[in-house]
Amino acid sequence: MPRQARTRQLLDMAWALISEEGTDQLTLGRLAEAAGVTKPVAYDHFGTRNGLLAALYEDYDVRQTAIFDTAVDAAKATMHEKARVVAASYVDCVLTQGQEISAVVAALGGSPELQAVKRSYQHAFIEKCQRIFAPFAGTAGVSNAGMWAVLGAADTLSQAAADGDISRSQASDELMQTLLAVVKRSA
Missing domain, CATH: 1.10.10.60 (Homeodomain-like)
Incomplete structure (x- = not known):
């Protein structure tokens, strides 16, 4: 093979x-x-086992990024629509992989090497969102701190939906509102 x-x-x-x-x-x-x-x-x-976990995280991220990019590119060029699509895509990607990605993310936190892999993908997501929302933000753009808040909300809300604590639509809606608030504050 x-x-x-x-x-x-x-x-x-x-x-x-x-x-x-x-x-x-x-x-x-x-x-x-x-x-x-x-x-x-x-x-x-x-x-190594850590190499396998890192490859699993990368596998998930590559698939998530492709779905995310396709959805964002197809969205209307309005702040609200981009925020809706970003939020829905993020939540849907986590729900598609289910509890498995949560387990991999938890295992990734166990070593500095794996944490570095996770951080590189977090930075890539933040930079991508800053580019997507730059047309709607002020001249300074969307702040790093604001995007870290969005990422934290995205992870927590997606996990809550995966655990069945909230619905998919509740997770997407709350994430969209969080993202809109961060972008509006930058304007």
């Missing part, structure tokens, strides 16, 4: 294992066993 196809197979199997058993049970040995490959194959693709 070509390397790229094998990596995809291993990532898909890792997501399935997380769904069934959680991240605590996810090891490269367990992944190899479930995927029907030898341990050296799994180690060759990811190096």
